[in-house]
Amino acid sequence: MRVGVLTGGGDCPGLNAVIRAIVRKGVQEYGYAFTGFRDGWRGPLEDDTVRLDIPAVRGILPRGGTILGSSRTNPLTARDGVRRVEDTLARHGVDALITIGGEDTLGAAARLCGEYGIPCVGVPKTIDNDLSATDYTFGFDTAVGIATEAIDRLHTTAESHMRVLVVEVMGRHAGWIALHSGLAGGANVILIPEQRFDVDQVCSWVTSRFRASYAPIVVVAEGAVPKDGDMVLKDRTLDSFGHVRLSGVGEWLAAEIEKRTGKEARTTVLGHVQRGGTPSAFDRWLATRFGLHAIDAVRDGDFGAMVALRGTDIVRVPMSEATARLKTVDPALYAEVGVFFG
Amino acid sequence: MRVGVLTGGGDCPGLNAVIRAIVRKGVQEYGYAFTGFRDGWRGPLEDDTVRLDIPAVRGILPRGGTILGSSRTNPLTARDGVRRVEDTLARHGVDALITIGGEDTLGAAARLCGEYGIPCVGVPKTIDNDLSATDYTFGFDTAVGIATEAIDRLHTTAESHMRVLVVEVMGRHAGWIALHSGLAGGANVILIPEQRFDVDQVCSWVTSRFRASYAPIVVVAEGAVPKDGDMVLKDRTLDSFGHVRLSGVGEWLAAEIEKRTGKEARTTVLGHVQRGGTPSAFDRWLATRFGLHAIDAVRDGDFGAMVALRGTDIVRVPMSEATARLKTVDPALYAEVGVFFG
């Protein structure tokens, strides 16, 4: 039995922990051999492989990134993509393929498995925590921890100088990182993509905070959008993957606050710092268990399945369902934390 | 409406986050007043109170410990305890009492509520994560993070000098901290109280690890016990709370490994470092939500209830059930991570 492994999409602390767990259990308990594919779906498309055995996974548990590399290549939009993937798998005698990735990577795996019979098992990965079939995805806890530590640090500066500090965190379509880090960091305002914000309301919270002799910290998800008419985005460009790049909400908001309240406001954009470096203990635990259960799904021939966290259990769900819709922040939960605004 | 709050048992990162959330929501949304009781049940017993309002909870979110102090005083074993608690509550006009604590503190609250009609709501707290009614308790994630970081650091020393390093972590009756930090830290052996260990088996794992040219790290819970005949504990004393203090398993084990394998072995005992300092973002999130839901339970008059985490939801469970039995590590889960031993 030979198992292929690939990692697709943006990188995420914990990818290496998944790979290590798959290989350790696959080799030691089931006697499987492995083939690593390089840079997500580009690997099987272009027959680009990497040795994947016990020595290859030594020492990678605490390391961020992915030893397999990653890309956003989509086999379904590539010319002759499906056939080329099938040929590569056949050439290497790969009997099953574990795909670790987000909506796009797993969406492709679900179709390759369902429509073309390629035996895939999925492991969910999204640093934004916006996949609906699982309680959490690995990488999210690490990102929240980094953002929270940054917010902690900003408190002292905010208060020593009585300035407004705006922190822009990741989250294009879902506000999980903003919500968790904003709450954990004691932010006074948290703005998420799920709910358009009113700049005047933000300014009123900012002002009331100053009246209590504390300086406000505003956490804003990169995908948060003000109510119609409030904002003309400075930069609305396409990134290299063809997605709209909504940069600038943090700087824009700081400028608006300064203008409307007369208080100095500064911005910190954490950017890629949030997704790099060593995974938190929580993420290593989750990623490792995902890996152990993914190789079990392969052993069981449970193709089309994706591993997922439910409470403290790892379960299997159909990949197709998991990628059907985004998990966004429930308005009730957002309202719950609203008690800390202002 | 006036609400009392107390924290009992060993300290735990996140206690202040619970207190802050209770007070912020209680004052701002429900208009409640608060009375803080000092040092757990000692406060109501001896009428020792502390002011608890919005200014009192400013800035405490990231701070470890508890602004209310803590103790292991039990009102049910104190002379005239129940009456004295009732008198104190009456004297201050306290209409409901939120008790934040572990098995002992909540056990007392459950009986005071069930048998004497004192209106209590519980918030679970145990750094060992061994309460059965909740997926996780706050403080646990912080402790696992600290232990994991220590294990990460030990890897380089272990390998530069080809020594065995034994790390003793918290966990008297349950091995959760050892299991999570050992897995996250890439330990080669993890020993937990739930399953007696065989020193020869440990030595065999240690030896096989050296053969692969890596130095082994052994994580052992303070409450782990070898099979009969293997160990004579150096220190088996009573601590100030009348519990048996099983110190020394780490040092004992290192000495045994050195004797039986001929390899140098050293011990690190993390001790109280694991339960101090700022809570992790995960623990601040969980503790804050526990606090928000506890004050809601008070508003609903849901006395006898304890808040608990189930998946990503906060639910209410009867305090009496929650404290009925210890949540220990499932043998199946321990077996699952056994693939990394040796």
Place this chain on the structure above:
Amino acid sequence: MRVGVLTGGGDCPGLNAVIRAIVRKGVQEYGYAFTGFRDGWRGPLEDDTVRLDIPAVRGILPRGGTILGSSRTNPLTARDGVRRVEDTLARHGVDALITIGGEDTLGAAARLCGEYGIPCVGVPKTIDNDLSATDYTFGFDTAVGIATEAIDRLHTTAESHMRVLVVEVMGRHAGWIALHSGLAGGANVILIPEQRFDVDQVCSWVTSRFRASYAPIVVVAEGAVPKDGDMVLKDRTLDSFGHVRLSGVGEWLAAEIEKRTGKEARTTVLGHVQRGGTPSAFDRWLATRFGLHAIDAVRDGDFGAMVALRGTDIVRVPMSEATARLKTVDPALYAEVGVFFG
């Protein structure tokens, strides 16, 4: 004997450690009383004071910011400034004034002392480490540590995605933070204000790094400037203190690199995160010793003196000399680390 204390300029981890050391030694060893002035020179100008005794400095050692607040108010440019300062000091019976601050704050102290006989002792503070009379200033080590940790995290993302990552760090006039954190973080290019950079040279280093199959990280000080003709700054605004605000070199450079090399480039702007939060152990040590020696200078009547670090000794230098010129990065030192570029 009554001693006044004030902190001026931008905040800096370690300010509280200085204040605590001054008060602890002043009270315990010399029996002095203290008056805290709020918000730098604004305090004596407007007679805004704060109680400063042993209880006031409890627990502040690990905290960022300053319990005295800070501002950039200059007594020499304020109307009747000198007289108002003298009046306030006389009104409170202040016999000596310890001023903790940077070039501006100490420059004012030097003149008030030299020209008007106000008995001042100085403690140097600049997070940029650009004061010439001392080997290091506190806060710098903390800032370098934070920037280095961020760079460490970026490596995994850079390599997983083969992107150029540009990190903009503090340093308007001196490149110390860029130099130290860039070297410690293993950056491939470090750009400092002291030496105009050539974008084509940067692009050539970036390209050569990719050829070695590694993704480049470029650390740029906020005050770094390209050679004439290379750059049109996007934002060249005045900040609230009337200084030119050279924001945008990081984003500008990333765009240029993308344009000229065809490689994706992203920017992280660390901003105020670098100057907030708990001071490093090094900075607590240095700040504490500065405080202990400043109060000794007061006891010795050594007014006009500033404490400074020379090797491992704390010495005294004339404040006027200390603030005479900026300590910039020596070209020889910059050349020394150039071996790691590309």
Place this chain on the structure above:
Amino acid sequence: MRVGVLTGGGDCPGLNAVIRAIVRKGVQEYGYAFTGFRDGWRGPLEDDTVRLDIPAVRGILPRGGTILGSSRTNPLTARDGVRRVEDTLARHGVDALITIGGEDTLGAAARLCGEYGIPCVGVPKTIDNDLSATDYTFGFDTAVGIATEAIDRLHTTAESHMRVLVVEVMGRHAGWIALHSGLAGGANVILIPEQRFDVDQVCSWVTSRFRASYAPIVVVAEGAVPKDGDMVLKDRTLDSFGHVRLSGVGEWLAAEIEKRTGKEARTTVLGHVQRGGTPSAFDRWLATRFGLHAIDAVRDGDFGAMVALRGTDIVRVPMSEATARLKTVDPALYAEVGVFFG
């Protein structure tokens, strides 16, 4: 020109940074080739080498430990040691040897160079910071940072439970780590090997601290010794290197404090955690500069020299002088920080 490199003695964060700097500059600027010797002097004695070139040093800057391994083997006490070292160097065509190590390793290098003409250059390494010729050694700042963070964490526990917490840190013969981390961590008592301590004095400080309603933290160097008659050491064993192992002072002291003051006392022994893991930014900077200057000393043929830090400069000193006597804590400096005791 071929240069050999070896690392001897206990491991220390920053060793890899030195090796990387030597190789990067040696190859890129001077065109040298390198031979790595494994496990300190054992390498040349037993002709055990490892490839050392640019690819070998990629990515090692942030990693603790040493890629060359280490040992305490002494070529001067090994049978035929000098001849075997000479033979190995000749066999590989090694023209110069950079030895990175402490008193023992450099002492051997000094004699091999001075008495036998083997061309050695030294780089000082001692985590205890007790080498007299240099202001600081790398690794020390990292150890102090780890110990300080642990002490920070203990404060909350100490205060929530009103317990005495004893922290045993490294330092057999010199109290630098205890002094710096104790001061930075706000300890109430710091005990160092240089000055015998009086347990009754310690207990009196502990008691006075409790009277101020704060719980005391006592930092004790592993080599600290009470006044005659005060202590019977529990464990006074020989370690594998033939040195007396003074373990147990922390636990012994906690027991004494408990006995004499009636207050609960607990111990944390940080152990090897202090010397593992990623080096601090300060240590990476220092270690890198040591490496750059060591290879310059080789180029200059300045054999017998050791690089050292003086202020912010790297200078060269004779190895023989550097290893002549231990740098211990100056009584005046210890007295200076005594203001914080009690």
